[in-house]
Amino acid sequence: MCLAVPGRVLSIAETDGTLMAEVDFGGVHKNVCLQYIPDAAVGEYVVVHVGFAIQRLDEKSALQTLADFERLGILDEEFGDGFTRAAEQAGADQ
Amino acid sequence: MTDLDFENWTCPLPLRDTPSIVMGHGGGGAMSAELVEHLFLPGFGAAAAAAGLGDSAVVTAGGARLAFSTDSYVVKPMFFPGGSIGDLAVNGTVNDLAMSGAMPLYLSTAFILQEGTALSELARIAEAMGAAATAAGVRLVTGDTKVVDRGSGDGVFINTAGIGVVADGVDIAAHRAAPGDAVLISGDIGVHGVAVMSCREGLEFGTAVRSDTAPLHGLVAAMIATGADLHALRDPTRGGVSASLNEIARAARVGVDLVERDLPVPPGVRDACSLLGLDPMQVANEGKLLAFVPAEQAADVLAAMRAHPMGACACRIGTVVPEHPGMVVARTALGGTRVLNLPIGEQLPRIC
Amino acid sequence: MKYLDEFSNPDLARRLLDEIHATATRPWAMMEVCGGQTHSIIRHGIDQLLPEGIEMIHGPGCPVCVTPLEIIDRALAIAAEPGVIFCSFGDMLRVPGSGRDLFGVKSAGADVRVVYSPLDALTIARENPDRQVVFFGIGFETTAPANAMTVYQAKRLGVSNFSLLVSHVLVPPAIAAIMESPRCRVQAFLAAGHVCSVMGTAEYPPLAQKYGVPIVVTGFEPLDILEGIRQTVIQLESGRHELQNAYPRAVRAEGNLPAMAMLRDVFEVTDRTWRGIGMIPDSGWRLSPRYADFDAERRFDVGGISACESPLCRSGEVLQGLLKPNECAAFGKQCTPRNPLGATMVSSEGACAAYYAYRRLDLVQL
Numbered sequence: 001m002c003l004a005v006p007g008r009v010l011s012i013a014e015t016d017g018t019l020m021a022e023v024d025f026g027g028v029h030k031n032v033c034l035q036y037i038p039d040a041a042v043g044e045y046v047v048v049h050v051g052f053a054i055q056r057l058d059e060k061s062a063l064q065t066l067a068d069f070e071r072l073g074i075l076d077e078e079f080g081d082g083f084t085r086a087a088e089q090a091g092a093d094q
Numbered sequence: 095m096t097d098l099d100f101e102n103w104t105c106p107l108p109l110r111d112t113p114s115i116v117m118g119h120g121g122g123g124a125m126s127a128e129l130v131e132h133l134f135l136p137g138f139g140a141a142a143a144a145a146g147l148g149d150s151a152v153v154t155a156g157g158a159r160l161a162f163s164t165d166s167y168v169v170k171p172m173f174f175p176g177g178s179i180g181d182l183a184v185n186g187t188v189n190d191l192a193m194s195g196a197m198p199l200y201l202s203t204a205f206i207l208q209e210g211t212a213l214s215e216l217a218r219i220a221e222a223m224g225a226a227a228t229a230a231g232v233r234l235v236t237g238d239t240k241v242v243d244r245g246s247g248d249g250v251f252i253n254t255a256g257i258g259v260v261a262d263g264v265d266i267a268a269h270r271a272a273p274g275d276a277v278l279i280s281g282d283i284g285v286h287g288v289a290v291m292s293c294r295e296g297l298e299f300g301t302a303v304r305s306d307t308a309p310l311h312g313l314v315a316a317m318i319a320t321g322a323d324l325h326a327l328r329d330p331t332r333g334g335v336s337a338s339l340n341e342i343a344r345a346a347r348v349g350v351d352l353v354e355r356d357l358p359v360p361p362g363v364r365d366a367c368s369l370l371g372l373d374p375m376q377v378a379n380e381g382k383l384l385a386f387v388p389a390e391q392a393a394d395v396l397a398a399m400r401a402h403p404m405g406a407c408a409c410r411i412g413t414v415v416p417e418h419p420g421m422v423v424a425r426t427a428l429g430g431t432r433v434l435n436l437p438i439g440e441q442l443p444r445i446c
Numbered sequence: 447m448k449y450l451d452e453f454s455n456p457d458l459a460r461r462l463l464d465e466i467h468a469t470a471t472r473p474w475a476m477m478e479v480c481g482g483q484t485h486s487i488i489r490h491g492i493d494q495l496l497p498e499g500i501e502m503i504h505g506p507g508c509p510v511c512v513t514p515l516e517i518i519d520r521a522l523a524i525a526a527e528p529g530v531i532f533c534s535f536g537d538m539l540r541v542p543g544s545g546r547d548l549f550g551v552k553s554a555g556a557d558v559r560v561v562y563s564p565l566d567a568l569t570i571a572r573e574n575p576d577r578q579v580v581f582f583g584i585g586f587e588t589t590a591p592a593n594a595m596t597v598y599q600a601k602r603l604g605v606s607n608f609s610l611l612v613s614h615v616l617v618p619p620a621i622a623a624i625m626e627s628p629r630c631r632v633q634a635f636l637a638a639g640h641v642c643s644v645m646g647t648a649e650y651p652p653l654a655q656k657y658g659v660p661i662v663v664t665g666f667e668p669l670d671i672l673e674g675i676r677q678t679v680i681q682l683e684s685g686r687h688e689l690q691n692a693y694p695r696a697v698r699a700e701g702n703l704p705a706m707a708m709l710r711d712v713f714e715v716t717d718r719t720w721r722g723i724g725m726i727p728d729s730g731w732r733l734s735p736r737y738a739d740f741d742a743e744r745r746f747d748v749g750g751i752s753a754c755e756s757p758l759c760r761s762g763e764v765l766q767g768l769l770k771p772n773e774c775a776a777f778g779k780q781c782t783p784r785n786p787l788g789a790t791m792v793s794s795e796g797a798c799a800a801y802y803a804y805r806r807l808d809l810v811q812l
Contacts, residue, residue, distance in 0.1 A: 002482055002588035002640040003371045004666075006449040006696075016603060022300075026365035026447035028292075029300030033565060035595055036705040045449060047643055047696045050535070051563025052592040054705065055643035055696050062449050062695040069458040069669060072465055116553040124784055296533075296561040296570075355456075365447045370562070427456045428668055430491010435783075435803050442536030443562065 004049035006057045007032070009042050023048060120168075121332060124436050148268075150190045152260050159262070161196030163187055164255035172219065172249055175289045176304030180222030182380060183252040185307050186331065188230045192311035193327040193383065195266040195318060196258030201227065203237040206251040209244045219250060230309035232256065258311075264318060268345035270325040275414040276392035277350060278385040280313060280399055281407040282306070283335050284363035287377035287441075292366070297443060299369070303362040308381035313404040320398045322391035328384045333437045336375040338384050339412075339422045340436040352412035352424040352434070370443040375424075375434055377441065386414060449695070453667035454490075462672035463495055469679050473499030475631050476678050477624070477767050479617060480586075480638035481508030481796065482666050488800040490668045500675065503631070503767035504797035506620055506723060507638055509585040510537045511765065511788075511796045514719040516753040517613040518543035521582050524611060524746045525556045531574060533567035534582040536560045541792045544753045564596040564610075571600070571608035580742045583610045588640040590614045590731060591705040594712035597733065597740050609742040612733055615718055617641050618649040619729035625657040629768055634682055636664040636674045639693040646701025650689045658687045665693035712737055722762030722788060761788030764797050771801040778802060 007023035012034060014020070019034040023046065030051070037046055037053045045057035118125040135142050143151060150163035165187050172179045184201065191198040203223065207216065227234050289305040291297055310329060317324060326346070330338035335357075343350045359367075359374045367374045381404065387395045392410060399405030422434040478484055484504045487493050493502050506512050522543045525532035532548070539548040539560065552558040557577075561567050564581050571579035583593035593610060600608040617638055624630055637650060642663045654661045660681035664674025674692045681688065691697055711734070718730025733741045743749045759781070763769035771777050771790070781787040783799050790796035 002480070002586060002638070004588065004640045004643070004696075005368055005447060008448070016599075018599060025369050026450075027302055027362045028365045028369055030369065030562075033563075033592075033595060036591055036702050036708070038704065047640070049588050049640060050592045051565055052595065054588065054591060054640065055698070055702055057449055058695045058698075059449070062452075065673070065695060066452055066458070069455075069461060069673070072458075072461045114550075114553050116549045118549065296559055296566050299562075361447075368447055368450060426489075426491045427454065428459050428490050428492065428495060429456070430494045432489060432491055433803065442539060442560065 002049055004047050004054060006045050007048050008045050009034075009040055011042060012040070021046075021053070023053070121437065121441070127436075150194045150196075152194050152196070159260040161191045161194040161198075161258045161260050162255070163190035163194075164253065165190060166251060166253040168251050169290060170249070171290070171293050172215065174293050174305055175301070176286075177307040177380075178219055178222045179250060179252060180219035181226045181305075181307045183254045184223050184226035184230060184232070185309050185380060187254040187256040188232060188309045188311060189329045189380075189383075191256050191258040192309070192314045193266070193329055194258075194260060195264040195314060195324065195327070196260045196311070197315065198230065198232050198256055198258035198309075198311050200235045201232050201254050201256040203234050204253040205237075205239045206253075207239065207241050208249055209241055211250055216250065219252075226309070230311070261318070264324075266324050266327050268326045268328065268342045271342050271346035271348055271386040271414055272325060272388075273348055273414050273416040274389050275325055275386040276389050276410050277339070277352070277412040277414065278387065278392065278396060278399065278408060279335070279358065279411050280310070280383045280385075280405040281381075282358045282360040282363070283330070283379055283382060284359060284367065284374040284377035286380040287334065288363050288366045290378070291370070297370070299366065301362055301366060303360070303366065306379060306381035308404060310381065310383050310404055313383065313399065313402045316398045316402045316405075317385065317395050320391070320394045322387055322395045324385060324387055324395070326386040330379050330382060330384055332378050334374070334376040334378055335384065336373070336422065336434045337437055339434065340420075342384075342386065343422055344420045346414075347419045349415040349418040349420070350412055350422040351415050352422065354424045355427045356409060356411045358407060358409055358411075372441060372443060376437045389413075450667060453665070453669040455669065459668050459672055462669060462676055466500070466672065466676050466679055467497050469676065469683055470497045470500055471683060473501065474633055474679060474682050475501040475503055476634040476636060476675070476682075477503040477505045477632045478636040478664070478671070478674075479505040479507040479621065480636075480641070480666075481511065482640075483636060483638070483664065483671060484508070484797055484800050486666050486668065486671055488803070492668060492671060496675070500679065504764070504800070505624070505635075505767060506720060506765040507586065507617065508790070508796050509589065509615060510541055510792065511761070511790045512615055512720040512723065513538070513541070513584045513613050514721050514753075515544060516719070516751060517584075517611070519753045520743060520748040520751050521611055522546065522548065522551050523748045523751055524580055524742055525551045525558055526554070527578070527746060529577055531557045531559060531570060531577050531579045532582070533559050533561045533564075533570060533579065535584070538582055538584065540786075542786060564592050565599070568596050568600055568605060568608055571605050572603075575607055577607060578745070579608050580746075581608070581610050583612045583614070586615055586617060586638065586641050587645045587709075588638070588643065590709055590713065591644055591702070594708045597712055597737050598708060600740055601737065606739075609740050609745045610733065611742040612713075612731070613718070614713065614731035615720065616715075616729050616731065618653060619726050620720070621653055621661075622657075623723070623726045623729070624766055625653075625659065627766060627768075632659065632767055634660040634678045635662070636671070636678065637661050639663055639665040639670070639697055642691075642693070642697040642701070644702050644705050646706075647689055647691060647697065647699050648701075654687050654689050660687045661689050663689070663691045663693050663697050665696065720765070722759070722765050722790070724762070759788035761790040761798065764790050771798040774798070
């Protein structure tokens with residue numbers, strides 16, 4: 001439903017009383033309304049949908065998620081088959 | 095939910111029969127093809143060429159094999175990063191000729207101008223055309239100018255037609271693509287379309303991507319010089335690589351298998367497409383070609399392409415197969431498959 | 447793009463897939479609510495790589511598909527009015543109304559423009575003070591803050607020639623409606639990540655409890671979707687039904703508070719008809735009375751236009767997950783993206799269009 005992509009805030013300026021930011025999407029630059037993430041700082045990543053930052057992208061969480069995925073593989077190699085592990089995880093997850 | 099009555103089923107929505115032209119008819123996709131097949135060819139009757147109305151035709155006149163092509167240019171905006179409508183009007187027709195294996199020689203230039211068009215803009219376009227023609231080594235030899243009311247045109251429309259000579263023994267045509275052929279691309283895809291979109295009203299975005307508009311006949315000559323039997327060439331303009339591969343697959347009744355991770359999509363194109371929800375495979379190119387060559391000659395042709403400035407980043411992206419004739423199938427990076435369709439009409443940014 | 451490309455990594459995708467294969471011991475049917483997720487699943491061939499028994503049911507989360515026919519017809523009527531500049535997201539231009547689509551209206555002389563953001567439409571309004579400029583404000587909770595801000599700005603800046611044709615839809619009532627359907631087969635939901643970026647997750651635990659289904663907030667890149675499926679399968683296998691957030695980098699439990707405050711100011715909850723599904727109580731937003739002056743339906747007096755859906759298209763069943771697109775008799779025959787019978791075939795996010803675009807090969811080979 002909602003194509004939203006992460007971009008890095010390059011600069012912030014007020015236009016007509018509205019907080020706007022120049023956001024970099026890997027080299028593609030777009031002017032984005034920052035009214036909903038008013039405390040975003042230059043250099044931070046925001047999730048942008050139809051020209052609006054709708055949420056801050058939590059970089060720490062992103063890296064953690066990727067690290068967790070990496071760990072799945074290592075566990076795989078160290079602790080054998082996924083069945084056992086899945087059963088353990090299912091029991092221990094919450 | 096209402097009960098469904100399939101006994102009396104009729105198609106309630108024959109959009110195919112729109113009573114008037116819509117933008118999609120000019121998009122280079124399925125709608126354009128239908129317009130030719132269902133309106134122009136029947137209208138032209140016996141006068142139409144047996145092979146249909148392709149981007150260019152090879153005809154014999156006075157003992158010489160001539161390639162002949164015409165194309166109209168209506169791009170909005172007229173000036174974009176890396177070029178203008180003037181560059182396209184020369185290079186586009188030069189490339190249509192080159193895809194027949196021809197050495198382009200002469201171009202006509204016809205202008206349809208909207209009342210009120212600034213002369214300074216027209217002068218910039220004319221200079222761009224002159225420079226592009228000089229660079230391509232073609233002469234602009236005949237022309238015409240008409241003016242339409244304000245509002246009936248939209249700035250500047252240009253038509254160019256061109257002729258070139260085809261050497262004996264060169265036989266390059268879509269229907270010759272054959273199972274086993276390697277599918278090659280001369281470089282990064284989607285660049286021109288992204289450059290134009292970046293300055294289109296309502297979509298503007300900043301990007302370092304610049305149009306790849308360039309003449310390709312030098313590259314084609316270098317490929318022919320290898321002695322390889324080039325089966326088919328196509329410059330993937332409107333509708334992008336997806337449209338061109340589908341057209342060739344249909345014309346030759348073969349399947350095309352692609353490996354998605356081998357497609358040269360530059361980061362600037364990939365990111366702009368992510369932002370707008372577009373498929374880089376459907377985005378236009380103006381300085382790239384797709385080549386179908388026998389597998390055993392592919393290495394030689396690739397080496398010749400890479401030695402030419404227009405093909406420095408050439409690579410192999412797929413293979414022609416006897417299975418699934420008329421269809422283009424890509425293996426995704428994850429190992430699944432997807433079918434690449436002939437784009438329907440205009441490319442629309444997918445936002446939701 | 448950073449934080450996008452990393453989440454498409456094929457090696458990590460393989461690990462997640464291995465994990466899912468190792469975890470699933472039984473068949474499970476789960477619904478991805480959001481059309482963007484459907485698009486991604488089919489685009490990357492994820493459904494072909496899942497264990498045999500894991501079935502992805504494609505939900506009604508494509509705003510283009512579910513926008514009611516009568517709203518499309520009202521949009522067409524407004525766009526055809528002399529002097530109007532009608533602005534829309536690109537997705538909506540090819541959606542058929544009762545007769546034609548916005549492309550058809552444009553070809554008949556209307557001024558229809560594609561914009562990236564509703565704010566672009568407001569800019570067009572300020573640049574053309576002698577023209578009426580209307581924006582077609584469709585979408586789920588993700589898009590609503592953008593439309594809300596645009597109307598708010600129009601009022602604040604006194605841009606009186608701007609108005610909004612609103613048809614917003616809401617995810618939680620749709621999940622409830624799907625679960626209430628007597629033919630429902632859905633055992634779990636992948637919730638729409640970007641909806642939750644705005645609204646947070648508070649609305650979902652009661653649904654998970656009431657209907658006994660796991661709900662996992664899921665992102666849109668291949669790894670995000672696989673992780674959403676993985677967490678869902680783990681819950682299903684262990685008999686749990688809870689809310690989990692598999693997209694924490696973009697979703698916080700509390701949502702986006704300034705956006706939610708703006709939504710409360712600009713919109714009010716209303717019953718909404720979903721194309722192909724029918725009326726779902728309290729499942730939409732309309733402009734609140736404070737912004738009635740900016741309501742395009744009032745300004746152009748099109749509120750009386752009603753439409754009757756063709757009973758022939760089965761997109762409603764597809765949207766509810768009761769029918770796979772290729773199980774419809776018209777799929778790929780009378781109904782193709784080129785000649786769509788229903789909106790699910792029109793929008794590139796629509797389940798039927800996604801099937802047609804990416805799955806044609808399998809269907810031919812079957």
